[in-house]
Amino acid sequence: MSTVAAKEERLDLVFHALSDRTRRALMHRLASEGTSKITDLAEPFAMSLPAVSKHLRVLEDARLVSRAVDGRVHRFRLVPESLAPADVWLDGYRSFWEDTLEALANYAERTPVPNKRGKRKSS
Amino acid sequence: MSTVAAKEERLDLVFHALSDRTRRALMHRLASEGTSKITDLAEPFAMSLPAVSKHLRVLEDARLVSRAVDGRVHRFRLVPESLAPADVWLDGYRSFWEDTLEALANYAERTPVPNKRGKRKSS
DNA sequence: GCAACATTAAACCAACTGGTTTACAATTAT
DNA sequence: ATAATTGTAAACCAGTTGGTTTAATGTTGC
Numbered sequence A, B: 001m002s003t004v005a006a007k008e009e010r011l012d013l014v015f016h017a018l019s020d021r022t023r024r025a026l027m028h029r030l031a032s033e034g035t036s037k038i039t040d041l042a043e044p045f046a047m048s049l050p051a052v053s054k055h056l057r058v059l060e061d062a063r064l065v066s067r068a069v070d071g072r073v074h075r076f077r078l079v080p081e082s083l084a085p086a087d088v089w090l091d092g093y094r095s096f097w098e099d100t101l102e103a104l105a106n107y108a109e110r111t112p113v114p115n116k117r118g119k120r121k122s123s
Numbered sequence C: 001g002c003a004a005c006a007t008t009a010a011a012c013c014a015a016c017t018g019g020t021t022t023a024c025a026a027t028t029a030t
Numbered sequence D: 001a002t003a004a005t006t007g008t009a010a011a012c013c014a015g016t017t018g019g020t021t022t023a024a025t026g027t028t029g030c
Helices: A004-018 A021-033 A038-042 A049-061 A080-109 B004-018 B021-033 B038-042 B049-061 B080-109
Strands: A065-070 A073-078 B065-070 B073-078
Touching (some): A004 A021, A004 A049, A004 A080, A004 B004, A004 B021, A021 A038, A021 A049, A021 B080, A038 A049, A038 A073, A049 A065, A080 B021, A080 B080, B004 B049, B004 B080, B038 B049, B038 B073, B049 B065
Antiparallel strands (some): B065 B073
16 A cells, blocks of 8 residues: 555545635634534535535545544544645645745845835744 | 735645646656756656646646747746745644644654654754 | 434536547748 | 648537535434
8 A cells, every 4th residue: 555646646635625715714614613513614604505515525535624423413623634745745845946935035135126025034 | 916815716726736646747847857848748648748738737827837938849847936825824734733743653652663754843 | 203403415507627639820940 | 832840729528526406314302
C-alpha cells in the first residue's frame, strides 16, 4: 500500500474537497465549534439539507471529516491531519514562491511607491 | 477589491486546478524544467495535445502558470506565489493537525516502533 | 402506537469536466 | 509559394458536480 497512485488519489480527493467554498466553510465551522450534527451545520447555509449532506459526504470521502452515528443524529468532527498530504505537496513549492516574494519585497524596498501593503515576512 | 468573495473565488480556482494529477504533474515539470513550450510539456502524457492545452488553461485561469506567446510557440512558466492563498488557508489548520500528529508522535515514543521520521517543529 | 425529528435515497436538472477528433489559423522553414 | 509546425477552436461525448424536490428510513418522545 501507499503507492504513488494511491497518494495521487488522496491528493485528488483532498484538493477537490477543498475546491468548494461551502465545504471550506463547513470545515471552518467544525474547526471552531468542534463536533456538530448535520442539522446545526446546515442551518446558516442557504441551501437544502440534502445538499449539505452531500458536501459532508465529499469531505468524508477525502477523510477531512469523520462521522459518528449516534441514534438518529450524525455527529461530524474535523480530521485536520488529512490536510497533511496537501500541505506536504505545497511544501515542495514553498521555497519557490518565498523566493519570488522575497525578490518582490526587495524590489519594493528600492522603489518609492507609497501604497505598499505591509505584508512583512519575519526574516 | 480583494473582497472576501474574491478570495474565496481564488481559492476555488486554485484548489480546483490542483485537484487533477495531470495538472499537478505539469506544475512539477515546470518547476524542475523552468519555462517550457506546450508540445514539450505534453510529450510524456498519454493524451492528446488539446487535452494538455486545456489543462494549461485551467492552471492559467488559477494564475498558477503564465503564458508568453512568442511567434507560434507558447512558453509557460510557473507562478508559484499563486499557491500562497492555498497555503495560507491550510495554515489556519496546521496547528490543529500538528497537535494531532504530535500526540501521535508522543504515543509512538512510548511504543517500540523504529521507523519514526524526524519531522521536527522549531517551537 | 404514533407523531415528530434527523438524515439519507432517489429522481431529476443544468452546468461543468476531462477527454476525443477534426478543422482552422498563424508562424516558420525550405 | 508551399509545406511543416505550433497551437487553439469547435463539436461532440460520457461522466461528474452541485443543486433541487419528494419520498423513504430509522429514532426518539409521548
